[in-house]
Amino acid sequence: MPRSGQAAIAALLLLLGQAAESQPVSPPVGPTYADLADLAVTAPIAAHVRIARVDRLRAEEAASAPAGHRRFLVDADIVALIRGAQGMPARIRYLVDLPNDARGRPADLRRRSEWLLLASRSPVRPEELRLVAPDAQLPYSAELAERLRAILRESNAATAAPRITGIGRAFHVPGSLPGESETQFFLQTANNRPISISVLRRPNEPPRWGVSLTEVIDEAAPSPARDTLLWYRLACSLPAQLPRASLSEASAEEGRAIEADYRFVMETLGRCQRNRRPA
CATH class of the missing domain: 2.40.50.120 (OB fold (Dihydrolipoamide Acetyltransferase, E2P))
Structure with a gap:
């Protein structure tokens, strides 16, 4: 040669x-x-x-x-x-x-x-x-x-979901009616852009959750469709278990409700399936 x-x-x-x-x-x-x-x-x-x-x-x-x-x-x-x-x-x-x-x-x-x-x-x-x-x-x-x-x-896209690096604080607020509540999870991102997850429970309705990509929490925001970038950022980055530090400001009862809502989010997201080992 x-x-x-x-x-x-x-x-x-x-x-x-x-x-x-x-x-x-x-x-x-x-x-x-x-x-x-x-x-x-x-x-x-x-x-x-x-x-x-x-x-x-x-x-x-x-x-x-x-x-x-x-x-x-x-x-x-x-x-x-x-x-x-x-x-x-x-x-x-x-x-x-x-x-x-x-x-x-x-x-x-x-x-x-x-x-x-x-x-x-x-x-x-x-x-x-x-x-x-x-x-x-x-x-x-x-x-x-x-x-x-x-x-x-x-x-x-300018509005693309950023890379998620962790979970910050989580808060749970009971509603005025039995079975009514809202839980919020504030996520940490690589570029410090805000992302939050809200889980809403209403009497006689199935629970629902959504994601806000701005500092303003939108209760009407939908959950992401599978095989989209936002779904990927969440399903492939969030830990299987909620970090204990995220519950530092919650009472024992609030902590149980927050953990239940986190499990609901993860189950709804579904598994991040890979056929290769990520770099």
Whole structure:
């Protein structure tokens, strides 16, 4: 291989770093909403690409590849840039580690096959990308591309739900009628934007809850639909059990009511299903 090619491989190996050592690749089934969101919300670049050339690296050039995997240097043409700064070159290059098949043979990464990439850009070589996770090369399909675009549209909106980092105080207020009450949970976020959850109980009515994304608590706010960004932020970030610190200002009776309402919220949200290990 020419020295220029060896230098390019060395630069890409530095970009790849050690992330591949502890991350699984190629989940056995298709990605869930949470799988896609885990990759997409942190990826500066999302692209639909078509492979132009594949070189399998020698063992000494891929010493940090996980056991049972081979490392490939891929040149690909961008079919469509789904997210990313303008001025991307038409052809890009990246490294990917793929698992061997059941017989120990290297994966077959075919020329002209199409993929979706979630990646970041080299600060010094605009044509070189680094996958945001070892499994951030996904087989292209129109359906998967549209799911990805929907997540990115939501995450790019000015009103997008921020990343939740914890739960602050929770308060419970009994109503004037038997069986009437309101519980409020104030969530902590990465950018300090307000998010609160309100659980309302009324006599002879099923309990309901909603989410407010402003400092003004809207009792009419709905609960989030499944497989939306707000649902993902809640279902995949909130702890299974309410932290004891959230009940520091509640009496024993109020604490029991708050915990019951928290269980109601979590049961209604449903499980955050993942088929891959989040980065």
